[in-house]
Amino acid sequence: MSVKGTWSIILFALAIIIGAVVFFQNQQASGTEKKNVKQDTNYKNVEIVTLVNDGKFMRYAVNYPLFHQKELDDKIQSYANSALEHFKKTFSEAKDIDENKRFELNIDYDMVHYAKQSVAIHFTTYTYTGQQSGTTNHLTINFDFQKKNFLDTKDLFLPKTNYLKKLSYITYTELRKDKTLSKDQPLLQKGTAPTAQNFSQFALKEKYVEFYFPASQVAAEDLGSQTLAIKKTLLKDILKPEYMNKTKNKNEIKEPPPKRKAVKLPQKSKLDPNKKAIALTFDDGPNPATTTKILDALKVNKGHATFFVLGSRVQYYPGMLADILKGGNEIGNHSYNHPLLTRLPLKQAVKQVEDTQQLIEKASGYTPTHFRPPYGGTNQDINQAVDMKVSLWDVDPEDWKIRNSQQITSHVLSHAADGRTVLMHDIYDSSARAAVKIIHELTKQGYQLVTVSELEQLKKERIEQTPVQ
Numbered sequence: 001m002s003v004k005g006t007w008s009i010i011l012f013a014l015a016i017i018i019g020a021v022v023f024f025q026n027q028q029a030s031g032t033e034k035k036n037v038k039q040d041t042n043y044k045n046v047e048i049v050t051l052v053n054d055g056k057f058m059r060y061a062v063n064y065p066l067f068h069q070k071e072l073d074d075k076i077q078s079y080a081n082s083a084l085e086h087f088k089k090t091f092s093e094a095k096d097i098d099e100n101k102r103f104e105l106n107i108d109y110d111m112v113h114y115a116k117q118s119v120a121i122h123f124t125t126y127t128y129t130g131q132q133s134g135t136t137n138h139l140t141i142n143f144d145f146q147k148k149n150f151l152d153t154k155d156l157f158l159p160k161t162n163y164l165k166k167l168s169y170i171t172y173t174e175l176r177k178d179k180t181l182s183k184d185q186p187l188l189q190k191g192t193a194p195t196a197q198n199f200s201q202f203a204l205k206e207k208y209v210e211f212y213f214p215a216s217q218v219a220a221e222d223l224g225s226q227t228l229a230i231k232k233t234l235l236k237d238i239l240k241p242e243y244m245n246k247t248k249n250k251n252e253i254k255e256p257p258p259k260r261k262a263v264k265l266p267q268k269s270k271l272d273p274n275k276k277a278i279a280l281t282f283d284d285g286p287n288p289a290t291t292t293k294i295l296d297a298l299k300v301n302k303g304h305a306t307f308f309v310l311g312s313r314v315q316y317y318p319g320m321l322a323d324i325l326k327g328g329n330e331i332g333n334h335s336y337n338h339p340l341l342t343r344l345p346l347k348q349a350v351k352q353v354e355d356t357q358q359l360i361e362k363a364s365g366y367t368p369t370h371f372r373p374p375y376g377g378t379n380q381d382i383n384q385a386v387d388m389k390v391s392l393w394d395v396d397p398e399d400w401k402i403r404n405s406q407q408i409t410s411h412v413l414s415h416a417a418d419g420r421t422v423l424m425h426d427i428y429d430s431s432a433r434a435a436v437k438i439i440h441e442l443t444k445q446g447y448q449l450v451t452v453s454e455l456e457q458l459k460k461e462r463i464e465q466t467p468v469q
């Protein structure tokens with residue numbers, strides 16, 4: 001063999017080796033796809049498809065169900081495949097992928113509901129393509145097996161009913177009960193306004209219609225997505241009968257209870273914006289002997305009041321808080337041990353309020369929204385740091401000084417007027433006796449006795465009612 005021939009063979013062999021190494025490295029980098037199809041053990045007629053790939057620089061796991069129903073299967077496959085194609089394209093176009101920043105795609109699903117009439121599948125897709133953090137997307141598909149079509153919100157409800165308004169009302173009042181969600185009222189109001197878009201993500205279940213609200217629709221983005229399941233019986237005048245139907249909608253397996261649910265229609269406020277209202281407030285308590293007298297009088301007259309309690313006293317009488325709340329009264333925060341907050345370093349002033357807030361929460365599970373600074377003394381820095389509504393007063397009988405029940409009563413009654421807030425102290429017997437008389441008399445005069453929150457709400461309703469001139 002000539003020298004030239006030998007060299008050719010060596011070069012040829014080298015080329016094969018290099019080629020193999022490159023091929024092997026690519027293979028390792030992007031991996032090999034494994035596909036698996038198996039019967040779902042929970043649901044008959046359902047197959048689970050799994051596509052897995054575990055490469056050095058990228059990996060994915062894609063799971064989806066198939067139902068042997070062409071329209072439905074086509075939609076599911078096209079959803080999964082287009083997400084996968086897009087992910088692979090992003091990977092192939094990426095440069096210098098760090099092994100520690102391995103690309104990742106995860107598609108998983110929950111069979112939220114599977115019955116004769118319809119199925120609801122909730123997909124969760126997680127994608128990571130080298131950024132700071134990955135993104136999670138949700139999609140819920142509802143399919144009607146009988147009608148062979150996908151369901152939009154409007155397909156669930158009877159035409160010519162104002163179903164969006166009803167969904168909006170239930171959702172807003174229900175979500176507002178969650179204190180983390182009620183912090184941003186304008187966003188909650190916007191995110192639950194009666195538009196088709198706000199209620200476009202849902203699952204039709206056996207006993208509930210569950211709505212999904214993506215992050216930042218009804219609450220700040222960092223709180224994540226939110227859900228509310230509305231019991232179908234609350235929707236019976238607007239939901240189409242085929243979706244109410246108990247036998248056709250019976251899920252094949254038992255559905256877990258929803259995380260957050262509305263099972264009763266929210267009660268309309270019993271307050272009448274056209275009737276005069278006054279907010280009685282009691283500071284420095286609780287004190288079982290005297291506070292109870294006031295609570296009894298409120299109960300008899302179906303009235304409410306607000307009790308601005310001290311953290312130090314809550315420690316002694318934690319059980320009193322439940323008694324206060326039972327009748328529909330409100331608890332406010334009046335600091336831990338009554339210092340003039342403006343004289344304290346900011347940190348200590350804030351601690352006075354925060355410690356009290358924690359004590360109240362621990363004793364009653366209730367989180368006050370209103371704060372009344374001792375002596376009414378506060379400033380912008382404190383208000384900002386505390387982040388609660390500051391509640392002051394219009395009528396002050398100086399009951400702590402006079403200690404004469406007759407004089408206190410006549411002062412309050414002669415200064416009472418619609419929309420006012422009265423300051424008293426429930427720790428003195430003279431004040432408690434005066435309060436009992438005041439509660440009876442104001443009720444007789446036609447006043448609604450309301451909490452500070454109710455008074456605010458009432459004033460808001462009155463403004464909304466006033467026609468624009």
Ligand SMILES: [Zn+2]
Nearest residue numbers: 283284374375
């Ligand atoms: Zn006080």
